[in-house]
Amino acid sequence: MNQPRRPFRINVGFLINQPIGYSRDFPFSFTPYQFENEEIVENLCGSINLIRTQSGVQAVMEVSATVDAQCVRCLEPFKQGLHTTFQELFTFARVPLSEDEELIPEDGYLDFEQTIKDYLFLEFPIKPLCTPDCRGLCMVCGQKLNESSCNHVVQEKG
Ligand SMILES: [Zn+2]
Numbered sequence: 114m115n116q117p118r119r120p121f122r123i124n125v126g127f128l129i130n131q132p133i134g135y136s137r138d139f140p141f142s143f144t145p146y147q148f149e150n151e152e153i154v155e156n157l158c159g160s161i162n163l164i165r166t167q168s169g170v171q172a173v174m175e176v177s178a179t180v181d182a183q184c185v186r187c188l189e190p191f192k193q194g195l196h197t198t199f200q201e202l203f204t205f206a207r208v209p210l211s212e213d214e215e216l217i218p219e220d221g222y223l224d225f226e227q228t229i230k231d232y233l234f235l236e237f238p239i240k241p242l243c244t245p246d247c248r249g250l251c252m253v254c255g256q257k258l259n260e261s262s263c264n265h266v267v268q269e270k271g
């Protein structure tokens with residue numbers, strides 16, 4: 114797979130000399146993208162916006178991707194879209210000022226890959242549906258009701 118190595122590893126050291134409120138945006142777009150020997154996603158795109166705060170850096174991230182999923186009703190594979198926004202705080206201080214902050218290493222490099230992956234997959238639905246109104250399978254004969262109906266009476270559930 115042709116993808117850059119550690120594309121989400123960014124040196125934030127340049128921000129230390131910037132005024133509070135200064136920001137720089139790091140847009141990204143990869144398809145496909147494989148997270149460290151794990152899930153492969155398509156259309157991984159979004160941005161990492163780094164903002165200088167009083168004690169460090171606020172990273173505001175927006176990420177979207179599509180992943181392989183299986184519909185819980187009709188059992189057909191489909192592409193599930195995922196989208197999330199989140200933020201994290203980092204500090205140049207030697208010790209975190211609060212539980213919400215992480216330390217910026219001395220070399221200034223932060224790698225957002227794991228965070229992006231974690232937040233993205235939090236958006237994966239517990240019960241993925243190929244379409245919101247998927248008709249599923251007939252409980253009696255197994256007919257795919259999205260394709261055609263059968264003679265069995267469908268009992269509407271809840
Ligand atoms: Zn379905």
Ligand SMILES: [Zn+2]
Binds near residue numbers: 252254264265
């Ligand atoms: Zn049927």
